Amino acid sequence: MAKVPANMSVAAPKAHKGVGMEGFVAKWYARQTAHDRDEFKSTARRLAAHVSAGSRVLEVAPGPGFLAIELVKLTGCRMVGLDVSRTFVRIASENARKAGLRIDFEEGDAADLPFPAQQFDFIVCRAAFKNFTRPLEALDEMHRVLKVGGVALIIDLRKDFSQQAVKDYVKGRGALSGAIIKLTFNTMLKKRAYTKEGMAALVSQSQFRQGDIRLDPLGFEVWLRK
Ligand SMILES: C[S@@+](CC[C@H](N)C(=O)[O-])C[C@H]1O[C@@H](n2cnc3c(N)ncnc32)[C@H](O)[C@@H]1O
Helix, strand or coil: CCCCCCCCCCCCCCCECCCCCCHHHHHHHHHHHHHHHHHHHHHHHHHHHHCCCCCEEEEECCCCCHHHHHHHHHHCCEEEEEECCHHHHHHHHHHHHHCCCCCEEEECCCCCCCCCCCCEEEEEEECCHHHECCHHHHHHHHHHHEEEEEEEEEEEEECCCCHHHHHHHHCCCCHHHHHHHHHHHHHHHHHHCECHHHHHHHHHHCCCCCCEEEECCCEEEEEEEC
């Protein structure tokens, strides 16, 4: 292998596809998803079946932290969030503080989790997995930090989503935001998103080996057990 000269630095590989979500992009996204409180609440209610007050829970790529906040409100679990965006770590920490909750939001890469092995009872990752540049490593890292018997859940957009599903999703968001979201879904996100088959192939190569993939009109959930 060629040696890197001592005076040359090697750039770390980029953790996310595209430009990443910092500054005004993160602030815009936080404002948009603040309208999705009911969806975060209902997801948290479903996750609560797997989480108790004593559970250690990790949210990978929590963005503004709304799901983590709803899950802690419901269960009192011990929650950590890890996101590559410095802006989102700041926004999520502030949102948790305003809600009067203690949640530790940290900066880091899903493919290189800064936690010892077998720490968490439950892991969730929503609307983010398709953006990871090292998805297999991210799955293996989730496996490593899960306790034996622990569960990881990935929720994301499916590549073959229907136009009707997107129309339903943007309903009530205003013309401009609706148009921006539709455009983003149909271009950048569609390109990055996984099909059920693509996701199954990735899972089969990971330490999890298998998972239960459930489809809905807009996305999928992958349930993984260690
Ligand atoms: C569309 S946002 C989703 C945020 C939140 N999970 C939600 O449901 O609203 C995608 C998130 O993935 C984060 N992200 C992208 N690549 C990442 C990586 N490699 N490691 C950790 N976070 C990452 C972004 O910073 C952003 O917070």
